[in-house]
Amino acid sequence: MGRRHQTVSFLSDYGLEDEFVGVVRSVIRSAAPHVTVVDITHGIPVHDVRAASLALVRSVQYLAPGVVLAVVDPGVGTDRRALAVEVGAEGEAVFVGPDNGLLAGAVAMTGGARRVVELTETEYHLPAPGPTFAGRDVFAPVAAHVCNGVDLGELGPSIDPITLRPGLLPLSRQEEGKLMSEVLWVDHFGNAQLNVDPGDIAAMGERISLRWGMNQVRTGRLAGAYGELKAGEVGLVVDSYGLVSVALDRRSAAEELKLRPGDAVTLEAAS
Amino acid sequence: MGRRHQTVSFLSDYGLEDEFVGVVRSVIRSAAPHVTVVDITHGIPVHDVRAASLALVRSVQYLAPGVVLAVVDPGVGTDRRALAVEVGAEGEAVFVGPDNGLLAGAVAMTGGARRVVELTETEYHLPAPGPTFAGRDVFAPVAAHVCNGVDLGELGPSIDPITLRPGLLPLSRQEEGKLMSEVLWVDHFGNAQLNVDPGDIAAMGERISLRWGMNQVRTGRLAGAYGELKAGEVGLVVDSYGLVSVALDRRSAAEELKLRPGDAVTLEAAS
Amino acid sequence: MGRRHQTVSFLSDYGLEDEFVGVVRSVIRSAAPHVTVVDITHGIPVHDVRAASLALVRSVQYLAPGVVLAVVDPGVGTDRRALAVEVGAEGEAVFVGPDNGLLAGAVAMTGGARRVVELTETEYHLPAPGPTFAGRDVFAPVAAHVCNGVDLGELGPSIDPITLRPGLLPLSRQEEGKLMSEVLWVDHFGNAQLNVDPGDIAAMGERISLRWGMNQVRTGRLAGAYGELKAGEVGLVVDSYGLVSVALDRRSAAEELKLRPGDAVTLEAAS
Numbered sequence: 062m063g064r065r066h067q068t069v070s071f072l073s074d075y076g077l078e079d080e081f082v083g084v085v086r087s088v089i090r091s092a093a094p095h096v097t098v099v100d101i102t103h104g105i106p107v108h109d110v111r112a113a114s115l116a117l118v119r120s121v122q123y124l125a126p127g128v129v130l131a132v133v134d135p136g137v138g139t140d141r142r143a144l145a146v147e148v149g150a151e152g153e154a155v156f157v158g159p160d161n162g163l164l165a166g167a168v169a170m171t172g173g174a175r176r177v178v179e180l181t182e183t184e185y186h187l188p189a190p191g192p193t194f195a196g197r198d199v200f201a202p203v204a205a206h207v208c209n210g211v212d213l214g215e216l217g218p219s220i221d222p223i224t225l226r227p228g229l230l231p232l233s234r235q236e237e238g239k240l241m242s243e244v245l246w247v248d249h250f251g252n253a254q255l256n257v258d259p260g261d262i263a264a265m266g267e268r269i270s271l272r273w274g275m276n277q278v279r280t281g282r283l284a285g286a287y288g289e290l291k292a293g294e295v296g297l298v299v300d301s302y303g304l305v306s307v308a309l310d311r312r313s314a315a316e317e318l319k320l321r322p323g324d325a326v327t328l329e330a331a332s
Numbered sequence: 333m334g335r336r337h338q339t340v341s342f343l344s345d346y347g348l349e350d351e352f353v354g355v356v357r358s359v360i361r362s363a364a365p366h367v368t369v370v371d372i373t374h375g376i377p378v379h380d381v382r383a384a385s386l387a388l389v390r391s392v393q394y395l396a397p398g399v400v401l402a403v404v405d406p407g408v409g410t411d412r413r414a415l416a417v418e419v420g421a422e423g424e425a426v427f428v429g430p431d432n433g434l435l436a437g438a439v440a441m442t443g444g445a446r447r448v449v450e451l452t453e454t455e456y457h458l459p460a461p462g463p464t465f466a467g468r469d470v471f472a473p474v475a476a477h478v479c480n481g482v483d484l485g486e487l488g489p490s491i492d493p494i495t496l497r498p499g500l501l502p503l504s505r506q507e508e509g510k511l512m513s514e515v516l517w518v519d520h521f522g523n524a525q526l527n528v529d530p531g532d533i534a535a536m537g538e539r540i541s542l543r544w545g546m547n548q549v550r551t552g553r554l555a556g557a558y559g560e561l562k563a564g565e566v567g568l569v570v571d572s573y574g575l576v577s578v579a580l581d582r583r584s585a586a587e588e589l590k591l592r593p594g595d596a597v598t599l600e601a602a603s
Numbered sequence: 604m605g606r607r608h609q610t611v612s613f614l615s616d617y618g619l620e621d622e623f624v625g626v627v628r629s630v631i632r633s634a635a636p637h638v639t640v641v642d643i644t645h646g647i648p649v650h651d652v653r654a655a656s657l658a659l660v661r662s663v664q665y666l667a668p669g670v671v672l673a674v675v676d677p678g679v680g681t682d683r684r685a686l687a688v689e690v691g692a693e694g695e696a697v698f699v700g701p702d703n704g705l706l707a708g709a710v711a712m713t714g715g716a717r718r719v720v721e722l723t724e725t726e727y728h729l730p731a732p733g734p735t736f737a738g739r740d741v742f743a744p745v746a747a748h749v750c751n752g753v754d755l756g757e758l759g760p761s762i763d764p765i766t767l768r769p770g771l772l773p774l775s776r777q778e779e780g781k782l783m784s785e786v787l788w789v790d791h792f793g794n795a796q797l798n799v800d801p802g803d804i805a806a807m808g809e810r811i812s813l814r815w816g817m818n819q820v821r822t823g824r825l826a827g828a829y830g831e832l833k834a835g836e837v838g839l840v841v842d843s844y845g846l847v848s849v850a851l852d853r854r855s856a857a858e859e860l861k862l863r864p865g866d867a868v869t870l871e872a873a874s
Contacts, residue, residue, distance in 0.1 A: 070625070070629060072622070074520075075520060076375075076520035077373060077374070077375050077619065078375030078520055079387070079519050080343070080372045080373045080387045081519075081520065082371075082373070083341070083343070083370065083373050083391060084372070084390075084391050084394045086371070087341060087391070087394045087395045087396055088394055090339060090368065090370055090396040091394070091395075091396045091397075094338065094396070097368075097632065097639075099628045099629055099632055100624075100625055100628070101629070102619060102620065102621060102622045102624070103619070104618075104619050104620030104621065107521055108582050116621070116622045119626075120622045120625060120626050120629070123626045123633070123739065124629045125629050125632040125633045126633075135559065135581075135582050136559045137557065137558065138556060138557025138558065138559060139557050139559035139560065141559075189572065190570065190571075190572060190574030191570040191571045191572050191574060192556060192557050192570075192572075193523075193558065193569060193570075193571050193572045194571075197572060198572070248621050248623075249618035249620055249649065250649055250650075285680060286679065286680025286681050286734050286735065287677070287679065287680065287735065288678045288679070288681035288683075289681065298733070298735060299733040299735075300732075300733045300735050300736075301731065301733045301734075301736030301739065301740070302732060303732030303733055311650050311677050346791060347646075347791035348619065348644060348645070348646050349644065349646030349791055350644060350646065350658070350790050350791050351614070351643045351644045351658045351661060351662045352790075352791065353642075354612070354614070354641060354642055354643030354662060355643070355661075355662050355665045357641050357642070358612060358643070359665055361639065361641055361667040362665070362666075362667045362668075365610075365667070368639075378791065378792055379792075379853050406829070406830065407830045408828065408829065408830070409827060409828025409829065409830060409831075410828050410830035410831065412830075460843065461841070461842075461843060461845030462840070462841040462842045462844070462845060463827065463828055463841075463843075464794075464840060464842050464843045465842075468665065468843065469843070
């Protein structure tokens with residue numbers, strides 16, 4: 062038997078209108094009643110593996126030890142692999158989900174895969190009337206069994222961690238005194254997180270020109286908190302993940318400036 | 333005393349913007365601290381007893397043993413009855429909710445009612461400033477008391493299970509080589525589940541004509557998974573409940589084809 | 604050591620699309636694994652301290668004993684104070700949140716502050732890459748430590764309860780036989796709660812004239828339940844908090860009558 066776990070941290074694109082999330086929680090509750098399910102979010106845009114991967118990367122250092130169940134799975138029912146990935150020197154965490162790039166970033170942040178298995182042993186799955194709900198029929202029961210101490214080796218054959226499908230984390234780059242960046246994430250408050258470290262723009266001074274879209278230009282000011290911004294002033298605030306975000310005070314920067322995840326933004330010192 | 337329960341599975345149309353769900357959880361937590369509340373969903377469209385009944389039917393076989401609290405209750409405060417329904421040979425589950433057709437399908441799927449009581453004993457309710465929130469004032473405290481081992485006989489008089497208000501589960505029918513069906517459910521991904529068993533269309537071949545609405549016609553292809561569909565191709569996929577659903581790969585079939593719950597869809601072999 | 608707690612009741616304006624709520628739950632789970640987090644709601648409109656304060660006031664009498672974590676915090680990162688407020692003769696509950704009027708109403712309803720401290724002792728916080736997510740970095744770890752029995756005195760200096768920023772609860776007023784009221788809240792079902800006690804309108808009879816907006820006028824009828832209303836009839840129903848609400852049967856009164864939180868509504872006997 063392997064290590065037992067007390068917590069399943071659960072992220073998906075299932076939304077909360079249907080019973081998908083509730084059924085997954087129920088499958089875990091039935092098979093491993095001692096476990097607490099902690100929902101990370103189920104509001105990932107449908108099939109958006111990139112957004113899910115970034116949300117996991119932002120969350121992973123705060124998650125309780127245990128199983129991380131992550132299901133954004135547009136390839137469900139095809140030949141994409143279903144995986145369990147053990148991380149940590151003592152196997153403190155096990156990621157369970159599809160092999161589509163969703164897990165790679167978070168696995169890397171927690172020290173890399175110690176062991177990976179493909180989930181082929183169907184005795185640890187639920188019988189499925191159809192192949193479209195692997196969260197319920199494959200990933201949730203496997204998560205519960207792992208919490209109950211089933212060793213990963215029971216769940217299917219080991220596979221080489223190097224074959225895990227990588228995630229794509231866009232990097233910013235310097236070019237002729239400009240920084241070419243990208244919007245990673247727009248949060249609930251409308252702050253637009255860039256893939257920019259404060260150090261990347263330290264030499265640009267306090268006022269920085271932002272260019273995006275069809276010749277959109279605004280000047281942003283470095284600020285320590287949203288509340289330091291004047292009405293309508295565009296701020297560049299180091300957010301809670303240590304990245305630079307475009308923000309307005311008490312209004313949605315993303316909505317007013319029309320910034321969306323994936324948009325390219327160029328920063329340079331304001332003249 | 334009756335059997336004690338560890339889990340309340342909770343479904344409603346309360347939504348998550350207000351504190352309704354949180355207050356119900358809190359009432360249960362206060363009265364039965366040992367209980368875990370597992371939310372099935374609170375995204376049932378407002379007052380939509382049919383949608384809630386179908387969601388319960390889809391979920392019920394996966395729920396943990398215990399109490400199922402289901403509240404979609406447009407008749408709250410009128411003379412509709414409030415019920416507790418025991419099912420299972422050993423009373424493994426107790427449904428708690430209004431007598432408006434919401435519970436009947438799920439009760440039938442779990443073997444039928446073993447005992448039904450009307451919740452008239454107000455000592456097991458909370459005092460209520462007004463009659464509009466029976467979830468908080470009647471159903472939640474009753475669910476907690478049942479978890480604590482209060483016998484159903486304490487909660488009110490037994491009533492004849494035959495008097496339970498039935499649910500309406502629409503059946504498909506064959507007619508001159510055609511199958512007249514109905515959209516039961518549109519899920520978060522836009523898949524439109526039909527009340528069609530794969531066996532019902534087995535003789536139609538792989539390509540099947542779908543007609544709905546004002547002379548809308550499309551040809552669907554039987555496919556094993558969403559990912560097998562080509563771009564724009566309409567698929568007929570056996571979903572995770574064993575029913576045929578209309579689907580597109582990574583797009584919303586319901587939105588693009590304008591299919592909604594309750595819509596009639598006629599299937600026949602494509603010529 | 605102080606009293607240990609088993610429950611954190613958690614309210615915010617974080618929404619559920621992002622991982623904010625999940626990360627806060629995870630921080631608590633990691634630091635105080637024995638605790639159950641009960642979500643009150645995370646659907647408070649962004650930065651709407653008034654709406655959050657009212658939701659807390661409506662909920663507080665139903666919450667389980669323990670810590671109440673409330674985070675609607677437009678001033679995060681500025682000099683607004685972060686607080687823990689102990690209430691109850693035996694310290695049964697501790698409110699944790701920003702000092703911006705959010706907590707005052709609920710604290711008053713539970714008997715008033717017994718002890719207040721400002722959360723300045725950073726050893727009880729998480730190290731933060733940026734100042735914008737105090738829910739994760741300050742309030743959640745403090746909530747967990749309080750559950751673990753850390754005495755409030757460890758968390759920072761005591762402050763005088765009288766300096767707590769008050770909440771603003773609008774009061775209705777009588778004026779020449781009319782009652783000048785305000786919409787406190789529009790719920791998920793579209794019922795518009797007024798700051799009107801049934802006693803305030805007892806002398807007006809069963810039919811009451813409502814005026815709001817630009818000369819909008821409708822006659823409402825006192826009714827015991829939504830289901831007693833005829834199609835299209837405007838009802839005045841005592842809601843589950845004992846206040847008068849404007850309602851339609853199975854339709855959204857707020858949407859059809861265009862009533863929003865904060866709108867002024869004048870009531871008088873219908874002629």
